[in-house]
Amino acid sequence: MARIKDVALAAGVSTATVSRVLSGSGPVRKELREKVLETVAAMGYRPNLAARRLRSSRTQTIGLIVSDVRNPFFTNISRAVEDMAYQQGMRVMLCNSDEDPKKEALYLELMEDENVCGVIFSPTLGTARRFDATVYPFPVVMIDRPVAAGTADAVILDNQAATRTLVDHLVSQGYRRISGIFGSASGTGLARREGFNEALKQNGLTGTSQLVTANVAAGQLEISHLLESPDRPEALLVSNGLFLLGALQAIRAAGLSIPNDVALVGFDDDPWTSLVEPGLTVIAQPTYEIGRTAMELLLQRRESPERPVRVVELAGTLIKRGSSRILTAG
Numbered sequence: 139m140a141r142i143k144d145v146a147l148a149a150g151v152s153t154a155t156v157s158r159v160l161s162g163s164g165p166v167r168k169e170l171r172e173k174v175l176e177t178v179a180a181m182g183y184r185p186n187l188a189a190r191r192l193r194s195s196r197t198q199t200i201g202l203i204v205s206d207v208r209n210p211f212f213t214n215i216s217r218a219v220e221d222m223a224y225q226q227g228m229r230v231m232l233c234n235s236d237e238d239p240k241k242e243a244l245y246l247e248l249m250e251d252e253n254v255c256g257v258i259f260s261p262t263l264g265t266a267r268r269f270d271a272t273v274y275p276f277p278v279v280m281i282d283r284p285v286a287a288g289t290a291d292a293v294i295l296d297n298q299a300a301t302r303t304l305v306d307h308l309v310s311q312g313y314r315r316i317s318g319i320f321g322s323a324s325g326t327g328l329a330r331r332e333g334f335n336e337a338l339k340q341n342g343l344t345g346t347s348q349l350v351t352a353n354v355a356a357g358q359l360e361i362s363h364l365l366e367s368p369d370r371p372e373a374l375l376v377s378n379g380l381f382l383l384g385a386l387q388a389i390r391a392a393g394l395s396i397p398n399d400v401a402l403v404g405f406d407d408d409p410w411t412s413l414v415e416p417g418l419t420v421i422a423q424p425t426y427e428i429g430r431t432a433m434e435l436l437l438q439r440r441e442s443p444e445r446p447v448r449v450v451e452l453a454g455t456l457i458k459r460g461s462s463r464i465l466t467a468g
């Protein structure tokens with residue numbers, strides 16, 4: 139295995155020059171830089187990252203802590219973060235918290251141990267409420283879930299507006315008895331529930347809204363109970379793609395049809411939502427833009443640690459499909 143000394147000898151430069159070229163930490167003439175890089179490629183040299191970490195208090199690693207890596211919403215965000223990190227010559231360390239505050243705390247400690255240069259994080263409600271970015275030696279950008287105002291940079295959806303859009307759409311299609319299912323572990327679920335209740339009130343309606351653990355099984359169970367009730371809702375609104383899948387399974391298990399027996403709308407334009415029959419009406423979230431913007435905020439925070447905290451609020455897009463077509467009498 140080639141060593142940095144071997145590269146320096148073959149290129150006819152000092153080891154310090156090779157180190158400056160590879161780290162980008164100092165001035166090197168263009169012709170020398172090209173010669174070193176050609177030699178590195180020819181010899182297949184790879185830097186000893188562990189040794190570099192010991193010599194430096196900073197790494198070129200970004201920490202990414204998401205709530206559920208299986209959720210396509212976070213998968214798409216992770217792709218955007220990785221794409222931008224790669225462009226910057228950085229690496230991404232991905233951690234899955236399972237909506238567990240203990241795992242979140244553990245992974246934040248791990249990020250400190252690994253000397254990451256920044257963290258992008260989707261916190262649970264409890265962690266978000268007590269989060270203090272100043273206790274960490276690296277900048278933190280929140281995604282999807284906001285924290286207390288002025289605490290940390292964040293990229294979020296305008297959740298209340300998006301939910302009101304879904305309710306208004308259902309009302310325009312003739313639906314009046316509308317029930318909602320929302321995630322209980324995050325501020326996102328609470329914000330969407332608040333938007334749901336506001337929209338019902340503005341339309342002169344009343345309805346039920348439940349907070350549920352954000353997974354397919356929990357959503358399916360809660361919706362099964364709603365479908366079995368004597369006053370079955372005409373329409374269901376759910377707050378994420380996992381609940382959409384659980385709702386579809388519950389409706390089919392009950393032998394009901396969409397939208398003739400019950401309409402279904404929700405969040406996240408996952409590929410399967412357009413493939414089922416009928417296709418599902420959803421709010422499409424700009425997931426790639428969320429990840430890209432989070433990386434931009436993180437890089438800006440690294441460059442200007444004292445700049446004011448910034449929260450970027452993005453808009454969702456209503457995609458109308460057959461699951462919410464006009465309710466007909468009888």
